[in-house]
Amino acid sequence: MGETTSRVLQLLGLLQSRRVWSGEELAERLGVTGRSVRRDVERLRELGYPVHASKGHGGGYQLGAGAALPPLLLDPDEAVAMAVCLRLAAGGSVAGVGESALRALSKLDQVMPARLRSQVSAVHDATVTLSPNSSDAAVAPDVLMTLARACRDREHVAAGYTDIRGNNTQRRLEPYQLVTTGRRWYLMAYDRDRADWRTLRLDRMSEVRALGSTFTPRDAPDPADYVRRAISASPYRYVARVRYAAPQDVVAPMFSPASATVEADGPDACIVTAGADDPERMVVYFATLGHDFEVLEPPELATAVRAMAERLSRSAART
Template sequence: MPKTSARLLALLSLLQTRRDWSGAVLADRLGVSLRTVRRDVDRLRELGYPIDAVKGPEGGYRLGAGTELPPLLFDDEQAVALTVALQIAASTPDSGLAEAAGRALTTLRQVLPSRLRHRVEALDVTAVERPGARPADPVDGDVLLAVSAAVRAREILRFDYGTGDTRRAEPHHVATRGGRWYLVAWDLDRAGWRTFRVDRMSLRTPNGPRFIRRTVPGGDVAAYLIGVFRGATDVAGSWPCQGTVILDLPASTVARYTRDGVVEQISPGRCRLTLGSWSWPSLAATIARYDADIEVVGPEELSAAFVRLARRFNRMAAQGTGGN
């Protein structure tokens, strides 16, 4: 690569890393004169990069926004992070960006250098939606890549988990939910499927021998994980507690606030709602948030949960009254 071209790429890379650069600092970083920096900036402008001059004692430059998207430069870590983000968007059909993300992912993979292509091709991410999730603990990018590579190579992983418990597992899928990363694996010591948080894994090397891939219960990793996060005990991924009530609200109103349930209209002002949760009190409390008169259709466990909550709330109300 000609020296001038290499210097232009280095200058562009610097301009992308922070908002403002003084001419003197750029010259020092590139090992050239201020005059050379000014000439290189002009060359980049001719190539379509919107570089603005910054006023001040020393003057400076800023990579601005243009009417068209110019070519961009990414370092290795940025390229891997972008690949992961595009995979998540491509595997989330409800986002409305899945098709575009898939095309962008294909384009990115075509231009990646071989040293990165092998790393990112090991990434196969399943996104499981979790609305309103709190910020997750950070995960080591090298660990995530190593786990993904083991999934692709079908090599047994050995790792310390949590407080130091050593595990051996056949890694099958990497998934993300609510900002956290998970490994779906067959636990060899416990002879069953387990879901591990990647941020709690400390890998041991080398990996174990290759294994024959298994099929997760139900055949759909996303559906299986949804069931795991709900606390389901069957392969269908249903809630462990599920009940039906009649609400004195229009079906259109209830449907607007019901993400994971079935709403059926009975009359213009009443509807039937079937919903699930991880416990009966939790289900009763979830239904109560609709703030309407409720008629329990079944089962009896849901009726008992409403009675239990009513007694609890009555005690709380009586204590509050006594304090006044």
Template sequence: MTTDTPARLLQLLSLLQTPREWPGGELADRLGVSRRTVRRDIDRLRELGYPVQATMGADGGYRLVAGKAMPPLVLDDEEAVAIAVGLRAGAGHAVEGVDEASVRALAKLEQVLPSRLRHRVSTLQAATTPLTSGDGASIAPETLTVMASTVAGRERLRFAYRAGDGTESRRLTEPYRLVSTGRRWYLVAYDLDRDDWRTFRVDRVSDPFATGARFAPRELPAGSAAEYLRRSIQRRQETYEFTVAFAAPADDVAARLPRWLGAPEPDAGQGCVVRGATGDPVDWLAVRLAMTGLDFTVRKPAELIDCVRELGARLSRGAGA
């Protein structure tokens, strides 16, 4: 019998977070208490904001339903390890769709993981070889979680940085946002030593250290961190402009293309067009367009048109056509 009320509430909450309906008698047996105590504990959970729904009758019971806000989750050891391993795998390889929110979730989870579970997560990841596209650098998840915590806490961040030409330096920054392009992670931050905004490739960062010094956020000289990163990359690289028409609504295309490539605009009929600029190789862009699974037509540049044509012919030959 669980006599510790807080511990019993956590155990009850863990049971209710399993997607099924729990008869009151079964909950009472699991917890070693009376049905009356179960009803009181259910009322306590409701007071804490957990939307517990009750059904009447011989087969009635309790279940947790979707509410207006996200209440705290209670995870057992196996669930916590599974989530941490999944988030680490995605974060470490800049998987498209695994954005800063996922890294913040990982930072919160690892902050409260007991050392025995943290060791299990590290062991599992070390023994696992992820199947990735190979077009982006791997990153230690610890680097991302430190950065995410300083972004969320508005805390100054110090780290070592290796530039593209191999030059190494130490940076003291006010981190603003982490941005994933689908191939790499970038940190958008205010560089205090250079008194200006900068973008940093996270795979070139080492020894990140949260200084504990708080700061008031500065105004970014762009509409968003993603837009600032796009402009920054264009300034550093030799870029080319492209225009691609899709035979699909703009919302569908936006959900399948990285935001930094450009925002789809409505075109003739039910289609849309994407106009942008990038320094990525044309063969990578051709493959990325094909990965949307949508019909498209390249309008410019000629190099991209030729690349898409060659890619299509190569795939046809590979299929025996």
């Protein structure tokens, strides 16, 4: 690295570490003249860093906020702290934060020295996070990072996968998008061996590795809609469709995206699609929402509704 470039980076680090610096202070810290400081400030401005200069008492050079965010210069402690926070945020449940944290972590991880990565891993491995969804299996940060980069770079991935029935398979994938429900992470990918799209839970993936080769993007379904439909119905023995006599915006908040899809059926009704292994459990849940509904399918659910109604009628008669 040239002397001038090194000095400009050092100047940037100083400006990011304190609100205001006088020209004399910067010149002393950098071991150069005031004229050299002014030239280096101009170089930073050309690179997109908004460096403001003011005269008089209390004046000096100040790094301001610009229209776009230029690269940040972090010291080792700051980089480790940021990476640890981003790892925690990437596994969190605040809407929108997980995806943004993962993108930021992917950029930081790409340029972080190996010795700092090991410090981040040590902190993460020594930390346990309690949450309302602590029963869900955790996703290894390295799996998130590998898949995020593969989605970005359109890179082939190989992985082991354990399905809901405990069957272990090897997958050759074209990863397209990571999707989170707040409770779990999913990958929408094209399975090269099955010649079809698949939704895979990240906590069921193992030995995830990028293969180095890239693929040409295919015409893909909408990731959020595809994953929502896959996780709300396909893993279950029974897939129910019921019509509620209530608008979509009233019913939708009563279901999580991971449990059902809710589609409008006119202004005053909606259709809910959900899956379960036990029709009677579905009846109980559907009935507790406080709105009338009719069963569209399957027949087993309609039978369970009639059986539940008769049971409740008998119980009411004894009361």
